[in-house]
Amino acid sequence: MEHLYWNLGSYAGGARFEVELRGSTARVCLMGIDNYQAYLDGDEYEYHGDFCDVSPVVLEVPYDDHWYLVVDSNNRTIKVQVTQIFD
Template identity: 75%
Template sequence: MQHLYFDLGSTAGGACFEVELRGSTARVCLMDAEDYQAYLDNDEYEFYGGFYDVSPVVLEVPYDDHWYLVIDSYPRRIKVSIAQVFD
């Protein structure tokens, strides 16, 4: 399974991350640690996000937990930058 991932660590609910995609469309998924493991195991999982062909994408962490940001795309064709957004 080809994907890029970013370990966001323990993140408080309400934190926002901006994802800039260049080179390809992608499915951008924000997952807690349990759902990310299910994703890796090809089990059922839930995520926040969706399929995006326009960027930047801003995703808000829904609750306190350990979070991963997964970019489903062709890793050799896409460039991704991520920044935490502060008000």
């Protein structure tokens, strides 16, 4: 399964990330470590995010965990920039 991903590391609930997409629409998913493994295994998984055609997208970590950001799109036509938002 081809996808772009970032291992964001461990974050507490409330941390926020801005995802800027250029070149294509995409499904942007924030997943805890267990759900990311289920995604890789082809099992059922849950994620926070949505199909996005407007950029930038802001995602908020809902609870403490180790997080991955997954972008499902045509990897050859999309550019993605991920930035943590600090208040």
